[in-house]
Structures are given as C-alpha cells and as structure tokens.
Amino acid sequence: MNSRESILQAIRKLPKEEKNLPELPEFGNNSDLLAEFCEAITRNAGEVLLSEEFKKWMNENPLEKVISLVAAYSSYSTQAIPEDPHALDSLDLAIVEAQFGVAENGAMWLDEASLSHRVLPFIAEHLVIVLRRTHLFPTLHQAYAQLQGTSTGFGVFVAGPSKTADIEQSLVIGAQGAKSLRVVLVD
Amino acid sequence: MNHPQAAAAFLKDQARASWHDETLWYVRDKRDVASKRLPEWEDLRTLASDIKEHTLSQLDYYLEKFEEKALENGIRVHWAKDAEEHNQIVLQILQSKECKALVKSKSILTEECHLNPFLEKNGIAVVDSDLGERIVQFLNQPPSHIVLPAIHLKKKEIAELFHEKLGTEKGNEDPKYLTDAARIHLREKFLSAKVAITGVNFGIAETGEFVVCTNEGNADMGVHLAEVHIACMGIEKIIPRRKDLGVFLRLLARSATGQSITTYSSHFRSPRKGKEIHLILVDNGRTAQLSRSTYRSSLKCIRCGACMNTCPIYRRSGGFSYGSTVPGPIGSILSPGLDLKKYSTLPFASTLCGSCTDVCPVKINIHEQLYAWRQEITKAQGWSGKELSIKLAKGIFTSPLAYRVSGKILRAALKSLPNSLIYHPVNLWGKGRDLPQAPASTFSEWYQKNRS
Amino acid sequence: MNARSPHIGLFIPCYMDQFYPQVAQASLELLEKLGCQVSYPLGQTCCGQPLANAGYERDTLALTKHFVNLFKEVEYIVAPTGSCVLHVKSHFPEVMGLEAELEKTQAKIYELTEFLTDVLQLTSIKGKFPHKVGFHASCHGLRGLRLSSSSELQEPSFHKAKLLLDQLEGLEWVPLSRPDECCGFGGTFAVSEEALSVCMGKDRILDHERNGAEILTGVDMSCLMHLQGIGSRSGSKLRYLHLAEILNQALA
Numbered sequence: 001m002n003s004r005e006s007i008l009q010a011i012r013k014l015p016k017e018e019k020n021l022p023e024l025p026e027f028g029n030n031s032d033l034l035a036e037f038c039e040a041i042t043r044n045a046g047e048v049l050l051s052e053e054f055k056k057w058m059n060e061n062p063l064e065k066v067i068s069l070v071a072a073y074s075s076y077s078t079q080a081i082p083e084d085p086h087a088l089d090s091l092d093l094a095i096v097e098a099q100f101g102v103a104e105n106g107a108m109w110l111d112e113a114s115l116s117h118r119v120l121p122f123i124a125e126h127l128v129i130v131l132r133r134t135h136l137f138p139t140l141h142q143a144y145a146q147l148q149g150t151s152t153g154f155g156v157f158v159a160g161p162s163k164t165a166d167i168e169q170s171l172v173i174g175a176q177g178a179k180s181l182r183v184v185l186v187d
Numbered sequence: 188m189n190h191p192q193a194a195a196a197f198l199k200d201q202a203r204a205s206w207h208d209e210t211l212w213y214v215r216d217k218r219d220v221a222s223k224r225l226p227e228w229e230d231l232r233t234l235a236s237d238i239k240e241h242t243l244s245q246l247d248y249y250l251e252k253f254e255e256k257a258l259e260n261g262i263r264v265h266w267a268k269d270a271e272e273h274n275q276i277v278l279q280i281l282q283s284k285e286c287k288a289l290v291k292s293k294s295i296l297t298e299e300c301h302l303n304p305f306l307e308k309n310g311i312a313v314v315d316s317d318l319g320e321r322i323v324q325f326l327n328q329p330p331s332h333i334v335l336p337a338i339h340l341k342k343k344e345i346a347e348l349f350h351e352k353l354g355t356e357k358g359n360e361d362p363k364y365l366t367d368a369a370r371i372h373l374r375e376k377f378l379s380a381k382v383a384i385t386g387v388n389f390g391i392a393e394t395g396e397f398v399v400c401t402n403e404g405n406a407d408m409g410v411h412l413a414e415v416h417i418a419c420m421g422i423e424k425i426i427p428r429r430k431d432l433g434v435f436l437r438l439l440a441r442s443a444t445g446q447s448i449t450t451y452s453s454h455f456r457s458p459r460k461g462k463e464i465h466l467i468l469v470d471n472g473r474t475a476q477l478s479r480s481t482y483r484s485s486l487k488c489i490r491c492g493a494c495m496n497t498c499p500i501y502r503r504s505g506g507f508s509y510g511s512t513v514p515g516p517i518g519s520i521l522s523p524g525l526d527l528k529k530y531s532t533l534p535f536a537s538t539l540c541g542s543c544t545d546v547c548p549v550k551i552n553i554h555e556q557l558y559a560w561r562q563e564i565t566k567a568q569g570w571s572g573k574e575l576s577i578k579l580a581k582g583i584f585t586s587p588l589a590y591r592v593s594g595k596i597l598r599a600a601l602k603s604l605p606n607s608l609i610y611h612p613v614n615l616w617g618k619g620r621d622l623p624q625a626p627a628s629t630f631s632e633w634y635q636k637n638r639s
Numbered sequence: 640m641n642a643r644s645p646h647i648g649l650f651i652p653c654y655m656d657q658f659y660p661q662v663a664q665a666s667l668e669l670l671e672k673l674g675c676q677v678s679y680p681l682g683q684t685c686c687g688q689p690l691a692n693a694g695y696e697r698d699t700l701a702l703t704k705h706f707v708n709l710f711k712e713v714e715y716i717v718a719p720t721g722s723c724v725l726h727v728k729s730h731f732p733e734v735m736g737l738e739a740e741l742e743k744t745q746a747k748i749y750e751l752t753e754f755l756t757d758v759l760q761l762t763s764i765k766g767k768f769p770h771k772v773g774f775h776a777s778c779h780g781l782r783g784l785r786l787s788s789s790s791e792l793q794e795p796s797f798h799k800a801k802l803l804l805d806q807l808e809g810l811e812w813v814p815l816s817r818p819d820e821c822c823g824f825g826g827t828f829a830v831s832e833e834a835l836s837v838c839m840g841k842d843r844i845l846d847h848e849r850n851g852a853e854i855l856t857g858v859d860m861s862c863l864m865h866l867q868g869i870g871s872r873s874g875s876k877l878r879y880l881h882l883a884e885i886l887n888q889a890l891a
Contacts, residue, residue: 166336
C-alpha cells in the first residue's frame, strides 16, 4: 500500500462520529468603514493618503525605478515590466491596485492578474496600493464572500509594510518585503 | 529531556528569566487587547473549534477532495507517512532540479521532520528566511517558540552573532540596523534560490488552495522568485471551505501577536506559468493522535503560540526546557503521542491552571488533556502511587508536615510510608519556603471538643 | 437568605484540618452566623486530588467511595477550597454501583464563596474590615469553577469573592497587574518543579506588594500556604488570610 492509501485507510478505519459543519453567521457592524480602515492601516504602520497628497509625495521624493500598474499613475513608471522577476530587485516603488479592503484589519486583496509578477508587491523597496474608498468590507467574512467563486492562481491580503519583531520584540518595519506601505484612496 | 532540571537551569539567571517572562506577557497582553476589540470573539472560537472538529471527523473525505482540487489546479501532491518519507520526497524534488541551495520560510512541520540536518547531510544548503529562524539557525539552535523563534535571545547576543556572521559593526545592537543587515543578506539568498520551501497555515478542500501567513514577506520573496515551491503541510491543516478562512484568519494573528491580521496572507492555488508547486501531505503521527479520542482535539491546533505566551511555566522556563519541536502546553499534549517515554515529564510541567485552554482560539481543552496524559504516563511507566509517596516524602510532606499529613491522611490511600522516607533529608518544599507552623490541635480535634 | 436554613456538611481539606484549623473553624462559624445548620462529618480523609493530579486518579477509588458515603445525608456540601471542590466535580473516578450517589455529590458540593453568593445570595453583609486586601484567584476555582471571569475570555466581568468583600466596610480591594496568574503551587508541582514553583510564587507576592496589598487573601489555603511559605522565607511583610477568616472576623 502506498502512503496515500495507508494514511487514508488509517483514518477510514476510525469510528466515525459525524460532527456538523457550522454555517457562518453574519458578523460585522455598520460603523464608519473608512475611518476604521484608516485606523487599521495606521496601526499596521502603513499610511493612508489622498490622491493629491500622494502626488505631492511623489514630487518631493523622486525615485529612480518605479513601476505603476495603475493607469491613473502610469506617468510615474520609469521602466517597463521585465520578463524575469529577479530583475525587479532594485525596484524602488511599485504602484498596484487592490480589488478591495477590509476595515477591521486594513487588509487589501491583491490578485495576481493585477500584479504582472507575483513577487512585485514584496520585492519593491516601497509599495503603494491604490484603493477605491467605496470598496471596503467590514470584516474578512464579507471579503471572502466577495471572493467566493473567483479562481485566481495567487492572491494575497496585504495589510501593511513588511515587519518583524524577532529581535527582543522591538518592532522593525521593513524585514524581507516592502519597507513602506502607502494606501492611496481614490473615488 | 527532563523538564524540571532544564527549568531550574533556565531560572539560574533570574534577571533573564524575568525578562523572558515579561516579554512574553507583553505579547499575551497585546493578544488580550486585540481579542477584546471583537465582540464576537467567543463566537469565533466556537466556530473555529466546530469547523475543525467537523473536518477531523471527515478527514479522509476532505483530504481526498483537497487533493483532487489541488491536482486540477496543477499542484503536484505527495503523501508522506512519516518524517523520513517527507524528507526523502523533498530531497528527490531537489535532486531532480539539481538544486544545491534553497530558502525556507517558517514551517514547524519541517522542524518536526528535522529536514534541515537531513538536507545538509545530503549536501544541500538550507537558509531559513524568517529573521528569527535565521538567527537561531546561525546558532545551530532550534526555534524556542513556534511564532517567535528567537524570543530567548537578547539583542546583545544577536548583535555579536551578526557581527561574526554578517560583518555588522561590533557593538551595534540597534534592532533596525540588525534587521537591515539580515535583509541584505537574505535578499541575495532569495535571488539565487531555485527552490523555496514553505509551511502551510491552511489548506482549503473546496478549492485545493493553501494559505501561508507571514509578517516579513519572506515566504513570498522565496517562492515567487524560485522555480519550484515545495509546501509542507500536516494533514490536520485542512479546512473545508474558503469562507472558513474568515474565521481562522481573524483568530490567528490576534491570538499570536495581537495584530488584527498578519501583514501577508498569501493564497496559492496554482503555480506560475512554467513553474511548479509541490505539496507534501504529512502524517507523522497525526493519524495515531486522531485515533486517540481523548487527545484527538489537539489536532485542531492552528499553531498561534498563544498557549505558550500565556503559560506561566513556559514564560519562566523557556522553549528549550521542553525538548520537543512544539514547546509549551500544546507541545506537552502533542509530544507524548509521538514518544511517551521521551516526553514523560512534559504533561507534569504544568500546574493545570487552565489559562492555555481559555486562551486557545480553537478551544482545545489543553489542561484537561495534560491531566489525562498524566494518568496514562504513570500507568505506562509502571509508576505506582507508592512511588508518588516516595516523591511526596522527599518534598512537600517532609518533616512535621509529612509526619502529620502522610501519617494521618495519605496513609488511607497509600497504605503506610516507611519512616526513613518521611524523614528524608532532601526537603524540596523547604528549600525556598517555610513550612506552616503546626497548630496545637487539628480542626477535627477542636470540633469534637467544641461542637459534638 | 432562604427562609429555611439549609443543612450543610462541611468538607475540610486534609492539609487544612492539620495545619489551618483556624480557617476551618472560621468557615464553620461564618456559615453558622449566616443561619446555616452545619455539621462536620467525622472521619474525613483527603479527597484524592494530589494523587489524581499526579497521575494516579485510579488510586483514588477508595477515597471517592468514602467521600460519597460520608456526605450522603446532607443537602449541601460546602468546602473552603476551590481545588478540592473541582476535583470532586471533575475528577472523581467512576465507582461501580455508586453512580447515582456520586452524581448527587457532584451536584451538591459548593466552594464556600460560590455557596455564599449563589445559594445564600448574600447581598448585604454587615461587617467591617478596614484593610488593603489583594485577592489571589486560585486557578482551579477561577477557571475550573468559574468563580470569577478569566482575563483570557471575552465575557462580562464578574467576581464572586469580590462581590462579598466589597460589602465590607473599609475594605480596600487592591487591583493587581496580573489578576489571574497562577501562583505555582500546583500540588506535587510544588516539589517536582520546585524552582519554577518558587519563582512563580515570588512573582505573585511581588505583584501584591507593589500594588500596596497589606493582606493577601484567597479561597484556597494550599496556594496561600505556598505563598506564605515563600513570603515568610524572604521576610515579606504581607499577611495571609483565607477569605473565610476575613468574613468571619468582619461579621463578629
């Protein structure tokens, strides 16, 4: 018997005691989603900007290597998308769009369809996520309801910049992924 | 491994032990704040527990369903009955890719299988890419905590280590500076690795996808640059539906570190074009634990580490004192299932205070299982109540207390104690504590005089 | 209070009978002052808890049988201890032929404070105790019997002992930094893990001292014995009283 069969056999021969799979109730309140979302992002060491503020920041902080996958900010792109993701290593900034955000924790859903390379939001030194202010759900429950039936090969909730507290529990922003996260709210 | 001895050794450095306790209490405190933000917290715990109970009751069905969907998605699925087979599967994949160096993000399962030493013996260099894990790897140590691998180390030690290994400035202990040095070091490893290994937090039967959670982004940095992604998953990590993730991800990070969610929650459904994802489903004692009805629910564990942070023993004895891959309360109910003799002292490394049970996001009755293991261990080891009497005599019931309590009361249960044991010279109770003063009469005597 | 005075069988833990007769006496007097009819069935032995927690539940059969028979006649069993009560409720082994009686025993046994708050429903104790009191929430009472809300759970805050102590004039309740951390007694743990046990005890004492407690109280004398032993060794000024002693003194 191969291992697959022997594992499944070992489970099958146990006395069955059926236990119900619970249905999930509706959670999530109707508070001010945008305020809650902004608070969550701030708590996660990210920053929320309006489009104007973002443009100002871009003007004040010229970056050498930028890729924008958001049409409205395509003028910031300084280079084309390379074929090999390894070539993204020295990228200063990636600008991508999230499908929606989650108010309770600041998580934003990025689908690989809008990333060109899966590694893009991780490998860039800094990350900007553009989010429609109306595309917010109270909790992860509503977020997964939204995702029901979609079948992307890779998707990720990003809730802040990369971070670690592995040295004496001191929070350090910028571990292996993006060193900063700015969320740009658009209409 | 003997927990009391290891704990006593840990406590020798009192300042450090107290720092360790405070540091983990701080994490527990953050967990309290985060959990209390959610009015539905207890409902979520119940749901999570019920979903896991249900899944474990139909595990064969969900594993097959998961496999079927994963295969449809283009994921290659392997099954390993034990650690050895798991390691062999990994090695074969590496050899077929002529891979000599790989990056690995946090996976308790690969620790459990001792994958690193196995691969190194076969000439493959493994780089653990989580900062804490890289630190302990440099020191040739296992992680001392499943979420906070280097929680036992002080920044001074890490600074010295990085000076030696990464050439950082001598004496620079700034965590930001040290993290940055590790970032540069690891970046190079990510860029050159052909294969990346990750653990799995959740496998979803409905879709055949799996989810990996990190704060550093190290898992993603590894797999999205590599040609091959090997995901190692214990068979108990299955959940039925994608929407169940809503329940578990809301509980996981809040319980682990007090964050509302980890920075990255990555959902892998199919490999990139031209690349490969291999998923290894590992038993390694899990079906055996499943067959033990008293301990089955220990398989609900989602590895958040909250029971470690809350455990007054763990906080004051450190992860290494357990000598098991998973330390702390949950480890003490999992490990005896793997090797009862080796881990016989672990279920006793507890006061049965029950904090672990109350903090557990999937409601595992950890302290009750500790109690149950104690009953089995004494039986399996052939210990008897008589032997307990010897232990008691050496400690708490020595001297006057022993004379009175052992003589008068325990005698009923333990028959009689030889006097030489009662007056054993080693008085463990009295080492750090004064004995209560023996009163003139017992309550029974007083009652008979005054009330009867 | 109920119009009819309930018939109570007082259960006194073995070590309390031997070393803290004053606590047992205070429990008895307190219940009597509150109008209960209390008897102390003679011939009590250890309930078996230390053995069971050490992994020898199977060796406690005789003790269990004895306990059940001894308290057969009373309406309630009340004991000034949380951990022994929890043992009776959760870890008494099955005794062939005594199943129904055992179940009754488990249903009618109460830890002292829960008896006062839940059965007698005391809401207006007249008494004075002008001291700063820190309360040690022993784990088995806290998380086993749910004598108070636990800090891990999201639940409405409640505290049975505080409900009683708050009624005493002049008593100042001392809030702790870690209100429900274990003291490290743990039965045989106190000796099998001696170093840890003492360290945990020291930490508890420090918490009470730092927050200004003058008296440390609780509902489990075993934890207090352990803490007092450590406190006395280190020359701490903290005094230790069982909750029954405080209530009994206050009601005098």
